[in-house]
Amino acid sequence: MMADETKRLLGEFARERSERAFRELVRLHSPVVYGTALRMLGGDRAAAQDVMQEVFTLLARKAGSLGDVILSAWLYRQTCRRAANHARTESRRRQRELVAASMMDPSQTETSFASEALSGEVDAAMLSLPSPARDALVLRFFEGHDFRKLGSALGTTEEAARKRVTRALDQLAATLRKRGIAVGSASLGTTMASFGTTPVPASLVTQVATHAFQSAPLTGASWKADWLIPVISGVLATSLIAGTALAIRDQASPPPASPSLATKAVPRPASQPTNNEDLIAEIKRIQAGPKHSLTTLKLRATLERISITELPAFFSLAHDKLTTAEQAVCFNLLLERWVQSDPDAALTFMIEHPLWDDVDKARGTNLINNIFDRWMYADLSASRAWLVDHWQAAALRKEAFDSTLGEFLAMSIADEVLLHESANAAFSFIASLPDEAMRRRALIALTGANPYMNAWHNIDPTRLNEMLRETQKLNDRAFGCSIAAIIWQKTLEDQPEKAAQLESMMTPADHFARELGELGVRHRHTHNTPMAGGGYTSHSEPVEPLALNERQLIESGIAAGLSRGEVLNAVATALLDQRDLKRAFAWIDDHQTETSFDDLLHERLGKYAGPVTGWVVGDTPYARIIELASRLSDQESAREICRGAFRRLQCQIPGDVPGILERKDLPAAIREELQQLAKTTP
Numbered sequence: 001m002m003a004d005e006t007k008r009l010l011g012e013f014a015r016e017r018s019e020r021a022f023r024e025l026v027r028l029h030s031p032v033v034y035g036t037a038l039r040m041l042g043g044d045r046a047a048a049q050d051v052m053q054e055v056f057t058l059l060a061r062k063a064g065s066l067g068d069v070i071l072s073a074w075l076y077r078q079t080c081r082r083a084a085n086h087a088r089t090e091s092r093r094r095q096r097e098l099v100a101a102s103m104m105d106p107s108q109t110e111t112s113f114a115s116e117a118l119s120g121e122v123d124a125a126m127l128s129l130p131s132p133a134r135d136a137l138v139l140r141f142f143e144g145h146d147f148r149k150l151g152s153a154l155g156t157t158e159e160a161a162r163k164r165v166t167r168a169l170d171q172l173a174a175t176l177r178k179r180g181i182a183v184g185s186a187s188l189g190t191t192m193a194s195f196g197t198t199p200v201p202a203s204l205v206t207q208v209a210t211h212a213f214q215s216a217p218l219t220g221a222s223w224k225a226d227w228l229i230p231v232i233s234g235v236l237a238t239s240l241i242a243g244t245a246l247a248i249r250d251q252a253s254p255p256p257a258s259p260s261l262a263t264k265a266v267p268r269p270a271s272q273p274t275n276n277e278d279l280i281a282e283i284k285r286i287q288a289g290p291k292h293s294l295t296t297l298k299l300r301a302t303l304e305r306i307s308i309t310e311l312p313a314f315f316s317l318a319h320d321k322l323t324t325a326e327q328a329v330c331f332n333l334l335l336e337r338w339v340q341s342d343p344d345a346a347l348t349f350m351i352e353h354p355l356w357d358d359v360d361k362a363r364g365t366n367l368i369n370n371i372f373d374r375w376m377y378a379d380l381s382a383s384r385a386w387l388v389d390h391w392q393a394a395a396l397r398k399e400a401f402d403s404t405l406g407e408f409l410a411m412s413i414a415d416e417v418l419l420h421e422s423a424n425a426a427f428s429f430i431a432s433l434p435d436e437a438m439r440r441r442a443l444i445a446l447t448g449a450n451p452y453m454n455a456w457h458n459i460d461p462t463r464l465n466e467m468l469r470e471t472q473k474l475n476d477r478a479f480g481c482s483i484a485a486i487i488w489q490k491t492l493e494d495q496p497e498k499a500a501q502l503e504s505m506m507t508p509a510d511h512f513a514r515e516l517g518e519l520g521v522r523h524r525h526t527h528n529t530p531m532a533g534g535g536y537t538s539h540s541e542p543v544e545p546l547a548l549n550e551r552q553l554i555e556s557g558i559a560a561g562l563s564r565g566e567v568l569n570a571v572a573t574a575l576l577d578q579r580d581l582k583r584a585f586a587w588i589d590d591h592q593t594e595t596s597f598d599d600l601l602h603e604r605l606g607k608y609a610g611p612v613t614g615w616v617v618g619d620t621p622y623a624r625i626i627e628l629a630s631r632l633s634d635q636e637s638a639r640e641i642c643r644g645a646f647r648r649l650q651c652q653i654p655g656d657v658p659g660i661l662e663r664k665d666l667p668a669a670i671r672e673e674l675q676q677l678a679k680t681t682p
Contacts, residue, residue: 006071014064019213022063025071026056026209032072032142033079035198040083040123049204051082056212070153072143073135080127084340122192125175128377130419133168133458140165141192166528167458174454178373178412276314279306280321287326303333308341312349319355328359335371343375344386351395366400372409376416384413384429391434401452407438411445411453418446419455423466427473437606440479447486449577456487457494461501464491468502472509478566481513481557482573488517489578493540494525509560515553516570518546520578548583565595573600581627585665588631601628605641622649623660630670639673646674 012021033055037048055078126134139145139153151161173188286298306314338346356367376383387409396406410433418426430442448456467487474480491499523540557567568591575584588597605628622645629641650657661675
């Protein structure tokens with residue numbers, strides 16, 4: 001098994017400085033390192049070889065301190081980081097070489113280029129995954145482990161390893177969707193299956209292993225020798241070209257006149273400002289040509305001529321001179337480069353200059369969200385601070401993703417914090433949001449109620465339990481119970497094994513929340529069927545709704561420390577969240593004399609305050625408004641809201657008017673008033 005062999009070889013090298021063991025380590029793991037570097041560097045073999053040399057040189061130096069890490073995953077992470085550095089510093093040179101190579105080899109197809117682009121995005125997205133998920137994917141797809149070997153390497157069972165890979169693929173697919181790349185888990189697994197099969201020339205393996213081995217510190221050597229390592233690495237790791245030998249200094253040539261080890265650099269001439277008008281004309285000529293990989297490479301090389309400081313002026317001119325389709329391609333490429341160099345400046349410019357609206361409308365995208373996501377995955381702390389500082393920006397108050405853009409970005413931050421930091425940190429960030437209604441929506445989204453937020457599905461039972469503890473700290477205890485109920489409902493339905501582990505950690509408050517969650521369970525997961533490429537088909541069976549045991553619920557809620565009124569509101573909230581409207585309204589009607597449900601009803605009415613863009617026949621938002629408002633304790637407010645909703649119903653969906661008038665659960669006074677309105681023309 002590769003994992004066992006790797007551990008043996010790594011231990012042998014660390015103890016004995018065995019060159020044979022190190023050379024074998026390079027041979028075993030070079031396909032992953034070299035293949036990853038090639039994907040991230042767009043096929044630039046020379047740069048990929050440089051990265052490969054850097055990574056294995058680092059391994060030679062760090063071997064004794066790695067401990068029990070999964071070596072292939074560690075190498076993959078180091079490769080991604082160094083390839084990203086090369087991409088930033090060498091992009092201009094690389095693009096010119098790629099264009100020239102494509103001109104000499106016109107057989108390259110658009111399909112292969114698209115595949116390379118997807119591969120690069122996969123590697124970038126992989127870095128945002130938590131270590132357990134990334135380790136599982138690296139071992140499964142890059143090292144080619146079957147699930148039995150994978151389970152052994154991860155210290156778990158074959159079935160648990162299969163589930164971990166499946167969850168990791170789901171999470172990776174969700175991350176790619178946030179970046180605007182729609183790909184399913186199964187096809188993603190198929191794409192990744194070829195990542196670990198990149199052939200590496202034997203001569204390159206030998207060359208890299210030799211140079212890296214020579215750079216490793218001698219056993220027992222003093223730390224004072226460490227200063228030599230950069231010198232050795234700098235001489236030996238200069239741009240390795242496949243199959244070529246290192247240049248050897250002519251022995252007969254005289255020594256340099258200067259005694260300094262460093263060669264004096266030849267100063268580069270100052271760059272001349274780019275003529276944006278000429279660039280616009282060139283971009284139009286390129287875009288007018290055939291749509292294949294060479295066109296894209298030419299465009300990338302052309303855009304590389306624009307310096308970061310020149311980008312604002314270019315964006316303003318391009319907005320006026322380029323078509324929306326031309327803008328979409330150019331803006332995305334330029335913004336990606338800018339956010340790598342200075343994400344704060346890039347996003348601040350984007351929210352202050354509305355140059356992206358036409359592109360977003362035409363492509364169904366949101367460039368600010370896409371660029372922010374890239375920064376968030378790379379630097380969660382800095383992106384979080386930027387969002388807080390720019391919260392009042394007009395661009396962040398625009399509608400997006402069923403909320404405002406700023407609110408959606410805040411939800412994304414909270415989701416990432418939950419996944420990578422802690423439940424306490426996620427809840428604390430949400431508590432810092434400026435609006436109470438927004439804070440409540442963000443907390444609900446964190447439970448997975450928002451389809452874009454999926455951290456809850458990928459955290460372990462311990463962190464889920466931390467989430468339940470945080471819900472108990474909320475000032476509105478009934479709302480906290482409803483949040484905990486959503487967590488329990490989703491876990492009971494989709495992850496029964498995780499629910500069983502949670503049950504072993506329950507407190508009295510958890511018993512009440514679990515009972516509320518179980519009221520909404522409509523199916524239970526039974527098993528998964530493996531699919532080609534590592535994905536799976538999930539199977540579940542329907543479940544009859546659990547009978548509502550009022551006495552038991554009230555006793556559990558009081559045992560959890562809630563008052564009777566808080567218990568009654570918590571049950572109503574849970575039933576509304578579960579869209580069990582019949583039981584929710586019956587519960588409110590039965591208990592209106594005991595407590596007020598007005599806060600809950602007003603909150604739900606607020607969801608229908610905006611324009612109505614769609615509905616289901618017989619169940620319109622206007623009908624829902626009438627159902628909610630008719631139960632307000634303030635009868636004057638109830639009648640006013642019901643009249644307004646009924647008038648809109650008459651104008652827009654007159655066919656649903658009879659159904660409203662026939663509802664038996666409407667208070668008599670409101671039904672009579674609506675019947676009178678129905679006799680008049682709106």
